[in-house]
Amino acid sequence: MNIKSIVFTIFVFLVIAGALLYYFLATPSFVVKEGPPKVIAVLIASDLQLSSVEGVKAGLKELNYQIDKDVIIKLNNPKGDREFTAEMARQMVASKPDLMVGLSTSASSALIEANKDAKLPLVFGDVGNFQQLGITDIKHPGGVMTGVVVDNVGVAPKRMEILKSLSPKIKTIGILLNPKHVSYQDILKSSGEGAEKLGIKLIWYEIAAKEDIAKAMAKLVKEKPDAVMTTSEALISNNPSLITPILRTAKIPSMDFNVEVGIQAGYLMVYGVSRFEIGKQSARIIDKVLKGEDPGSIPVEFASTPSLEINKALADEMGIEIPDPLLLQANKVYR
Template sequence: MGIWLWRHIVPGVSAIGLAAIVLLISDLPRRSSSDASKSQPPQVVMLQMSSQSIMDEAAVKVIAGLAEAGFVTDQKSADQSGKGRAIVLTRLNAENDMATANAMATEVVGGRYDLIITLSTPCLQAVANANKRDQVRHVFGLVSDPTVAGVGVGSGPMDHPPYMVGIGTLPPAEKSFELAKQINPALKRVGVVWNPAEVNSEIATKVARTTCQKLGIELLEANAENTASVREAAVSLIAREIDALWIGGDITALSAADVLIQLGNQAHIPVFTCMPGNAAKGALFDVGANYSVVGHQVGKLAARVLAGEEPAKIPWEVAIPPKLFLNKGVIGNLKGEWKFPKQLLDQADVIIDPAAKEPLKTTLTRPGCSRPVCRGCSIDRVCG
């Protein structure tokens, strides 16, 4: 009986013990890695869609928001202050190429990142599609309407995937047309170049259609699938004798804003937008959200997640801090009756008036402020 037990039971027990030892040994690296990760700076990656001023400035403010909450990108600063915690921040830019954005999203989701921050609707969609297994926590911003982006965000503040949270910022398309009509009551025909592949652009264009119908404006549309085709689309619209060009929340058109403004100048018609940053380039006016403020809010939200709050327990938000830029230097080159009413000038956050100072300078003003700044400087750095 003793021999039988030895031959039949002991080998089984030995096998179980051996298996346990193997599992224990194989788990050691994971434990060591896990323990080490607690002492390592969190790995954060920020993905933006293109090199536009509003995205660049928002990205800078995201970093500022993180720092204000105690997460700094400089280990030395963290050590000196004794209060901050260093993070390793990787910045990526898809340069307005969706295939690149998708490739980057796949790469970062598969990487060892503690948090992904995305700026723009296309980047939100790219990362959400790659992150369907909830592998990485995700904070989004500079998104027109996340509820129609197809990423699982609903209308309720807590209706979002458990690993994702962020801020929606709908461009005020309706307000931009109301202001254009206020500046030129005779406005009848407006052209828009937009990319149907961009959900954010489709949202703004639909609002523009409804608003134009209400205001008695004919909206003429031309599609552009990439920045290279924006010029041709705009030329086709100008040939149809439009009174102005409008840029909505379309990243493709915004990336070619200089081209649209140049064509508008040649045709003596204005370009107006619902996205800040273009009046300084020569647009007649911008009315939209202050994306620097939004970026700061995104940074503070990302810091909450890094600090240990679960995204599932944080409501997603809507933030549209308003900002109005007027460019008085454009008026003199326009055909038609374009004029800024005094009431509108009083409401403006920033007024660009090249004639007010010496050449190569632009005066940016808001009530109680009148300081010159070189054209290449950031407006927000002076008046924001």
């Protein structure tokens, strides 16, 4: 082998070696995260947000984090107990994690209250009203928090429109509501404005405890509104077995907000944002904070577009005819 061949061989080898080295160093999945794993303490309101937690994990994995190696997620679930939620929030702050995540309005509010002095970084998700968290500027939230907002309250008029398109004969809509809901007044206002525009009368059925459900449903069956809507509330969402069988027997069409379980729970229609997707969206913000960005300088984001699901099989069983234009609007139809 002459000298030119040797030089050429060495040159080719160096080029290939350099390319391989660049690939392994530049490809995110091979980036080595130095130091101990980051601890993320997560507070939810109830089992309702478990799909959001799974979304956070999935989102972090897509960003090349290895769960339990790069990040440790410590889940706190008060199972709908508001007093326990506040206690868990205080315990989380005392543990001084690298980052706190609140997945619901009540969970995030509890963390904000407990975090007043510690000022630990906080990312919220699945929050219905950012103003209730003390944020006035979504582009520059300030302080130590930012996150993802879901407008479950503001879309109430849209849910009414969908019910109205089911049948023009719908003149009254019953709404199941917890008077202790953190957005209680906003729900009354948004729903009232939507009903007024559509010429619909609202009938409120307040449920402050699980024991109230049977009484509220008995009253609802007696008054028999033309349709029923739920509100985003753990107490109502966690007890569909006490609600949907009664609506089915009474042949009252219903609209829920919970994409993950609403149809399976027995509601006729669902209009809302996937909590799993909210979790994934929150993960992208979590990533920024873990990499050193100031939460207060990260703009608050709004969740993706709501989707409509319809249980046509249930409609057929109840003798309810769903117009073809409404079926065509649906993102998913269960037949």
